[in-house]
Amino acid sequence: RKEVEQDPGPFNVPEGATVAFNCTYSNSASQSFFWYRQDCRKEPKLLMSVYSSGNEDGRFTAQLNRASQYISLLIRDSKLSDSATYLCVVRNTGRRALTFGSGTRLQVQP
Amino acid sequence: EAGVAQSPRYKIIEKRQSVAFWCNPISGHATLYWYQQILGQGPKLLIQFQNNGVVDDSQLPKDRFSAERLKGVDSTLKIQPAKLEDSAVYLCASSLDGARANYGYTFGSGTRLTVV
Numbered sequence: 001r002k003e004v005e006q007d008p009g010p011f012n013v014p015e016g017a018t019v020a021f022n023c024t025y026s027n028s029a030s031q032s033f034f035w036y037r038q039d040c041r042k043e044p045k046l047l048m049s050v051y052s053s054g055n056e057d058g059r060f061t062a063q064l065n066r067a068s069q070y071i072s073l074l075i076r077d078s079k080l081s082d083s084a085t086y087l088c089v090v091r092n093t094g095r096r097a098l099t100f101g102s103g104t105r106l107q108v109q110p
Numbered sequence: 111e112a113g114v115a116q117s118p119r120y121k122i123i124e125k126r127q128s129v130a131f132w133c134n135p136i137s138g139h140a141t142l143y144w145y146q147q148i149l150g151q152g153p154k155l156l157i158q159f160q161n162n163g164v165v166d167d168s169q170l171p172k173d174r175f176s177a178e179r180l181k182g183v184d185s186t187l188k189i190q191p192a193k194l195e196d197s198a199v200y201l202c203a204s205s206l207d208g209a210r211a212n213y214g215y216t217f218g219s220g221t222r223l224t225v226v
Contacts, residue, residue, distance in 0.1 A: 004152070043201060043217035044153065087152050096141055096205060097166060098215065100152030 003027055004101035006088050012107045017078045021104045023071040023088030032091040033064055035073050037084045038103065044087055047073075078108045112136065114218035116202050122224045128190035131221045134183070135204030139214070141165075144177055144187050145201040147220070153201055159185060192225045199223070 006023045013019045025033075033050035048055065050062040050071055061074040071088055088101040115134040123129050135142050140161050145153035156175065158166040162182040170177070174193070179185040189196055199220040206214045 008150075041222075043219055045217070046215070095166070097143060097155045097158050099155070102150070102152045 001026055002101070003099050004088050004090055006101040006104045008102060008104060010105040010107050012109060013078055014109055015078055015080060017108075018074065018076045019078055019106065020075075021073045021086055021088075021106075023073075023101055025069050025071070025088075025090050027090070027092055027099075028069065029093045030069075030090040031093045033062075033071050034089040034091075034098070035060075035062055035071075036087040036089050036100070038087055039084050044100070047086070075106075078106075080108050080110060082106060083108045114202055114204055114216050116200075116218035116221055118221055119219065120222050120224075122226060123192055125194055125225050126191040128188065129192055129223060130186055130188045131200050131202075131223075133185045133187070133202030133218060135185075135202070136214075136216055139204035139206055139216075140182070141205045142179055142185050143203040143205075144185070145203065145217075147199045147201055149198070156187070189223075192223075194225050197223060197225045 004025050011019055035047040036044040037047045038044040048057050048062055050064045052064050054063040059076045063072045085103040085105045087103045089098050091098050117132050121129055142159045144156045146156050147153040156170045157177045159179040162179050175189055177187045199222050201220045202218045
């Protein structure tokens, strides 16, 4: 079983739609959680950290459920520029290295 | 602030040949990582250095892959001999020490390796 599991998609949505991505992680020692964005043929870049209380950054909302070992990302009012792969990422206690899911591909269409 | 520098950007080699990739981390970042990203997958950690010491190389295929960070700054990852399944993007990342949640984790642009 993979340590971080995501639906690979693709999610094809129209501009202005709301879309949600989910992710589960298997290691209960996971301590820190992030969503990264990766554009085609580019390196991953941090989109946002995910906190237990839930957090929002503009059109993006991330939530964490430690009991269910589940992370989500909600994108409201999708833009064409949101088209990318979204990587769910965890860091386990005592480690600095990040563990990545396989990513969920989003395609926003005009 | 200069980012993580990697070279070359692209490399095509025949199977059984050797290849080397170079990474220069952000100045002051003590921790350096090499990741392998196969098409359609997320990055997978190969090796982590803290200054010039290896912290984690549990997923490095040591029969063919080697890496060094001799002076605690730049690093080289080598594959010898290469196999077809080594075709991937090799990403270098660096991060700070300290308590920040993301430690300033930053990736380089990667080296895209094709083994034919």
